[in-house]
Amino acid sequence: MAVRPRRTLLAAVIAGALAAMAACGEGAADSASGQTTLIVKTFSQFGYDELYEEYEASHPGVTIKEENIGKLGDYLPKLQQWMAAGKGAGDVVAIEEGILSQFMAEPDRFVNLREHGVDALRPNFLEWKWKQASTPDGSKVVGLGTDVGAQGMCYRTDLFAAAGLPTDREAVGALWPTWDDYLATGKRFKAAGKDAKFFDSSGSIYQNILMQQGDHTYYDTANELVIDSNPGVKEAWDQTVELVEAGLSANIDQWSPQWNAGFKTGSFATIPCPSWMLGTIEKQAGPENKGKWDVARVPGDGGVRGGSFLAVPAQSGHQAEAAELVKFLTSAKGQTAAFKAKNNFPSSPQAIDDPAVRDFTNPYFNDAPVGKIFGDSVKALKPVYLGPDNNPIGDRVGNALTAVEQGKLKPDEAWSKAVDDAKRLVK
Amino acid sequence: MVTDLRPRTAEKTAPAPRPASKRPFLSQVDAKWSPYLFIAPFFVIFGIFGLFPLGYTAWVSLHDWDLGGAGAFVGLDNYTTLFGDPDFWNAVGNTLGMLVLATVPQLLLALVLASLLNQKLRGLTFLRMGVVLPIVTSVAAVGIVFSQIFDRDAGMANGLLGLFDIAPVDWRADKWSSWTAISTMVNWRWTGYNALIYLAAMQAIPRELYEAATVDGASKVRQFRSITVPMIRPAVIFTVIMSTIAGTQLFTEPLIFGQGGFAISGGSLRQFQTLSMYMFEKAFRDFDYGYGSAVAWMIFLLITLLGVVNFLITRKGR
Numbered sequence: 001m002a003v004r005p006r007r008t009l010l011a012a013v014i015a016g017a018l019a020a021m022a023a024c025g026e027g028a029a030d031s032a033s034g035q036t037t038l039i040v041k042t043f044s045q046f047g048y049d050e051l052y053e054e055y056e057a058s059h060p061g062v063t064i065k066e067e068n069i070g071k072l073g074d075y076l077p078k079l080q081q082w083m084a085a086g087k088g089a090g091d092v093v094a095i096e097e098g099i100l101s102q103f104m105a106e107p108d109r110f111v112n113l114r115e116h117g118v119d120a121l122r123p124n125f126l127e128w129k130w131k132q133a134s135t136p137d138g139s140k141v142v143g144l145g146t147d148v149g150a151q152g153m154c155y156r157t158d159l160f161a162a163a164g165l166p167t168d169r170e171a172v173g174a175l176w177p178t179w180d181d182y183l184a185t186g187k188r189f190k191a192a193g194k195d196a197k198f199f200d201s202s203g204s205i206y207q208n209i210l211m212q213q214g215d216h217t218y219y220d221t222a223n224e225l226v227i228d229s230n231p232g233v234k235e236a237w238d239q240t241v242e243l244v245e246a247g248l249s250a251n252i253d254q255w256s257p258q259w260n261a262g263f264k265t266g267s268f269a270t271i272p273c274p275s276w277m278l279g280t281i282e283k284q285a286g287p288e289n290k291g292k293w294d295v296a297r298v299p300g301d302g303g304v305r306g307g308s309f310l311a312v313p314a315q316s317g318h319q320a321e322a323a324e325l326v327k328f329l330t331s332a333k334g335q336t337a338a339f340k341a342k343n344n345f346p347s348s349p350q351a352i353d354d355p356a357v358r359d360f361t362n363p364y365f366n367d368a369p370v371g372k373i374f375g376d377s378v379k380a381l382k383p384v385y386l387g388p389d390n391n392p393i394g395d396r397v398g399n400a401l402t403a404v405e406q407g408k409l410k411p412d413e414a415w416s417k418a419v420d421d422a423k424r425l426v427k
Numbered sequence: 428m429v430t431d432l433r434p435r436t437a438e439k440t441a442p443a444p445r446p447a448s449k450r451p452f453l454s455q456v457d458a459k460w461s462p463y464l465f466i467a468p469f470f471v472i473f474g475i476f477g478l479f480p481l482g483y484t485a486w487v488s489l490h491d492w493d494l495g496g497a498g499a500f501v502g503l504d505n506y507t508t509l510f511g512d513p514d515f516w517n518a519v520g521n522t523l524g525m526l527v528l529a530t531v532p533q534l535l536l537a538l539v540l541a542s543l544l545n546q547k548l549r550g551l552t553f554l555r556m557g558v559v560l561p562i563v564t565s566v567a568a569v570g571i572v573f574s575q576i577f578d579r580d581a582g583m584a585n586g587l588l589g590l591f592d593i594a595p596v597d598w599r600a601d602k603w604s605s606w607t608a609i610s611t612m613v614n615w616r617w618t619g620y621n622a623l624i625y626l627a628a629m630q631a632i633p634r635e636l637y638e639a640a641t642v643d644g645a646s647k648v649r650q651f652r653s654i655t656v657p658m659i660r661p662a663v664i665f666t667v668i669m670s671t672i673a674g675t676q677l678f679t680e681p682l683i684f685g686q687g688g689f690a691i692s693g694g695s696l697r698q699f700q701t702l703s704m705y706m707f708e709k710a711f712r713d714f715d716y717g718y719g720s721a722v723a724w725m726i727f728l729l730i731t732l733l734g735v736v737n738f739l740i741t742r743k744g745r
Contacts, residue, residue, distance in 0.1 A: 073688030077712050084494035084714075203687075253687035257571075258578060267580065392713070395689040402695035406600035409696070425713070 036321050039090030040066045041082075043075035045279045046094065046146070046308075047341030051334055055325060062321060071255050072096055076391060082313070083109050089313040091322035092329075095143055096308045100132060101223075102388040103311075104142060111312040113141040116323035124332055128383035129347040133309045142311050144330040147344035148381065149274035149306030150374035151208065151298040154281060156196075157366070158292050159269040163192035169368060173297035179209060179239050182299040186248040189269060197250035200268040202240050202401035204254055207394070208272040210236040211384055212300045218394075218422065219387025225426050227393065228419045237397075237418075241411045244404055251405040260284045263293075272298060274305045275374045279342035282364045295368040297377070304381050307347065345374045352378060389426055396421040481727070488720035498717075505721040515722065517697050518705040519729070524602070525681075525701065526674035528610035534666060537618050541625035542651055555626070558619030569612050570683030577608040577684070584608075599686065605699040612680045617673075621666045628662035629655060664741050671737060675730050678703040702726050 040048070052064040067090065069075040076099050082089035083103070095103055103109070118141055122130055125145050133143035153176070157167040165188065166172055176182040186198040199205055210217055213232025220226050227233055243249065250268040252259045262268055263284040273281065273295065281293055310330055312322040328334055335346035336356050343362065346352050352375055360371035400418035403409040409417065488505055491498035509515050544555055561569075576583045577598040585595040598604045632655065640650045656663075681699045682690055691708045693700025700708075702722065710719025 071688050077714070080494060080714060081711075252580075255688045256686035257574070258580065258686070395692070399689060399692055399695045406597055406695060408600055 034061050035063060036061060036318050037063045037065060038092065038318060038322055038325055040064060040092040040094075040325075041075075041079070041090050042066055042068045042094040043072045043096070044068075044070065044276065045283075045342045045344075047279065047338040047344055048329060050341065051329060051337050055328055059324075062325075064325070072099075072391070073255070073395070083315075086315050089315055091312065091316040091318050092326055093311055093313055094146070094308050095133075095311055096306060097132065097149075098306070098386050098391045098394070100143075100309060101219075101386060101390070104133070104135070105388065107135050107140045107142050109314050110142045111314055111316070111319045111323060112139075113144065113312070113323055113326070114139070116320065116327070118144065118323075118327065121327065121331075124348045124350060125330075126347050126349060126378075126381075128381075129307075132383065133311070143309030144311075144326055145347035146308045146310055146330055146335065147276060147306075147338065148347045148378060149276060149304050150345040150377045150381070151211075151305060152273050152275065152278075152295045152370070152373055152377065153270055153298045154273040154277070154293055154295050154365075155270040156266055156268075156292055157294050159194060159196050159266055160189075163189045163194055163269070165189060165192075167294070169294050169296045169366075169373075172294075176299040179243075179299045183243055183246060183248075186243065187246060190246070190248060194269075196266055197268050198248035198270060199243070200250050200259060200262060200271045201252050201254055202244050202249055202405055203398040204272050205243060205249075206236055206240040206397070206401055208298065208305055209239050209300065211305045212236075214384075215382060216385040216387075218390060219385065221385050223387050225387070225422065227422050234415075237401075237411075237415060240401060241404060244401070245411075249405055251402070253402065264289060266292075272305075274307075275339075275343050275345035275370070276306055278362065278365065278370065279344070290364050291366050293364070294366045295362075295370055295373055297373060304378075304384065307345075339371075343370060343374075345378065392425055393422045396425065484720045484723050487716055488718075488724055490717045492715075492717040492720070494714045494716075501717070505717050508718070509721050509725065514697060514700075515705060515725075518700050518702045519725075521602070521606070521693070521697075521699055522675060522677065522702045522729075525606050525610055525613075525677060525699070526671065528606050529613035529677075530667070530670045530674055532610075533614045533618050533670065534621060534663070536614070537621035537625055537666070538656070538663075540618065540622040541629055542655060544622065544626050545629045555623070558622050560619065561616045562620050564616070566616070566679045567683060569616055570680050573608065573612045573615075573680075574684050577611075599684070599694055599698065602698045605681075605684065605694060609677075609681050609684055609699055612684075613674070613677070617670070621670070624662050624666055625659055628659035632658045660741075664737070667741075668734060668737055671733050672730055675726060675733065676703050677701045678707070702729070 042048075046066075048066065052066065056062055056064060069078060079089065079093060079095075079099075080102075082093075083106075121144070126148070129145035129148065130141075133145065134141045153173075155172060160167050160172065165185070166175070175185045189198050210233065213230075213236055216226070216230065217233060218225060218227045218230070220230075250262065252262055252267060258267075261284070263281055264286055271277075271281075278295070285293060310326045312319055312326060316322050329338075330348075332346070332348040332350040332354065335344075335348050335351040336354055338344045339346055339351070339357055340360065346354075346357060351357055357371045358375060359369070361367040362370045397418045400409070400414040400421070403417075404411055404414045487497075489500060489502060491501050491504075540558060544551070544558070548554060575581075579585065579595060579597045579599070582598070584598070588594075588596065596604050598608045636654050636658075637650055640654060645653070678701060681693055681701055682704060684699065685691070685693050691700075691704055691712055693704050703726065706719050706722040706726065709715050709722055
């Protein structure tokens with residue numbers, strides 16, 4: 001008996017030492033055996049697992065390792081740190097559109113993909129998506145587009161049925177051509193007196209309405225903070241507050257454990273779902289709720305929310321190999337595969353028109369024709385310019401809305417707090 | 428004081444003491460310097476990992492320092508801004524509030540627990556082991572479990588309140604409620620540890636004192652107040668200082684208690700953002716290293732200040 005703990009300890013020490021040696025040896029083994037390990041940094045879900053396998057099979061000598069951080073909010077500071085420190089970023093990094101402009105400010109930290117022959121690929125991307133990750137003069141291409149956050153509205157059919165609302169996705173979509181109609185539907189739902197609330201949190205609704213308000217949000221294209229002078233921001237705020245004051249919000253913070261659980265337990269009946277969120281819903285709601293969630297059109301006009309790019313940091317030791325991998329993953333074929341895996345909607349016109357995407361139905365969501373729903377919304381897309389501190393400002397506005405939901409601040413007080421916080425952050 | 432035990436006669440037979448220089452040089456060095464050498468590892472490591480970061484943080488705090496490295500030297504600008512920063516003072520208030528809520532009940536409870544464990548009970552070893560079990564659990568696990576207990580919609584705490592017809596509490600929405608929830612985590616985790624320290628001190632109290640008190644007709648409570656507490660005073664001072672330091676650096680529990688992607692803000696209106704969280708937000712989320720370092724130094728000064736206050740109070744009572 002006395003020996004056992006010591007032996008486990010010894011084993012642990014040896015295991016630790018081996019791991020440390022393996023970690024040190026990685027770089028050295030690379031050059032010796034001709035093996036290249038490409039490290040891909042991602043957040044949330046990119047749905048690349050099968051693509052990696054395929055790429056490794058067709059490129060002997062290349063091993064791909066994806067390092068994922070669940071929340072974008074946690075990923076951003078890490079990425080900033082890696083880029084500034086000049087190490088740690090690996091070979092390929094994912095950049096979400098909300099954080100893109102701050103990295104575009106220093107294009108030299110990334111490999112110019114034009115030097116790796118991406119010019120010929122330009123027609124493979126939506127024009128605005130291509131331009132977003134290019135320098136203004138077009139001399140440098142920092143990243144290639146992966147997906148666009150095409151909009152939909154997800155809803156629980158069982159809760160809708162219980163509240164006497166239609167459950168067919170066409171009929172549901174017809175309930176809310178505008179956000180005012182969405183509010184009216186919410187009131188009907190509430191009047192039915194069910195336990196569930198109508199939507200999850202002010203944050204997701206607000207974000208969605210905001211992205212439908214024209215071509216810029218907190219910043220104008222000259223990177224001036226216009227949060228208090230851009231009428232679109234206030235309009236999105238007011239619309240959201242109206243929904244909150246009608247008592248429709250479940251007031252569950254996005255990305256919190258309760259939010260994750262809410263998909264399963266049905267704490268809320270609807271949630272605005274950009275295409276990339278379908279993967280999250282399926283994962284959190286679990287197989288036992290298959291068929292209970294469905295997708296309808298989003299209120300208002302189109303609008304994009306989210307969507308990402310892949311870039312190669314200049315610090316990568318395998319720039320050429322990494323650029324090849326980026327080209328592969330962002331190709332029409334790669335985007336189609338990622339769409340099928342996690343519903344990340346393609347930013348490549350070829351992929352969007354590909355019958356594999358166009359006719360794709362998602363079995364988890366009652367065979368919803370998500371390819372068509374999101375494809376239609378993408379056609380109406382207008383790019384929205386997001387400035388450098390877009391996401392941190394969004395965090396602060398989100399906190400102010402939460403305070404309204406908690407009844408801790410009046411909407412006016414919360415609005416001036418959000419504006420003040422944004423100004424203090426940027427100053 | 429060293430007592431010389433050598434026979435005096437030896438000195439008489441050799442009246443002229445040998446000059447020190449005749450002793451071998453190395454042995455002289457050995458005698459004089461090896462003690463320093465033996466304690467050196469601590470000071471070298473403390474210098475590298477304690478003193479140097481402290482000084483360097485002070486240096487950074489005097490600069491406009493961001494991800495790109497050192498910017499302009501700005502003198503005390505960061506501190507001036509800090510003193511006018513409502514979020515900073517909010518964090519100071521939160522930290523001190525939770526410090527009181529987490530330390531006072533914890534130490535009182537530990538004292539009671541220790542005196543109970545000092546009695547003759549069945550399964551004493553089992554009970555004594557039991558109280559320190561919470562320390563073995565990881566802070567993250569404690570944070571997650573307690574966050575669920577104090578959940579607004581499906582939490583056990585609200586369930587219990589419901590039995591008494593008390594309306595459910597939105598624990599994260601108010602200062603008092605969030606502080607209570609977080610302090611509960613701290614108390615749960617550390618009460619047993621402090622109780623064990625008190626217990627060790629109590630066992631060093633001579634039994635005769637209690638016997639004499641019993642003969643004099645003193646009650647158990649009276650004995651506890653007049654014998655136990657004064658006798659374990661050094662242990663109490665130790666735990667007060669340790670809990671104060673830990674409380675001032677409170678970070679993980681409130682962070683996990685917070686929700687969503689912006690949990691570091693400690694609630695929608697920063698209801699439970701502690702100083703450490705504010706430092707982290709400034710340094711590692713906004714990448715204002717200079718400002719974050721200034722916050723770090725204020726934490727250091729606050730701990731020092733509280734330490735001095737503790738010291739003065741305990742000295743006065745002596």
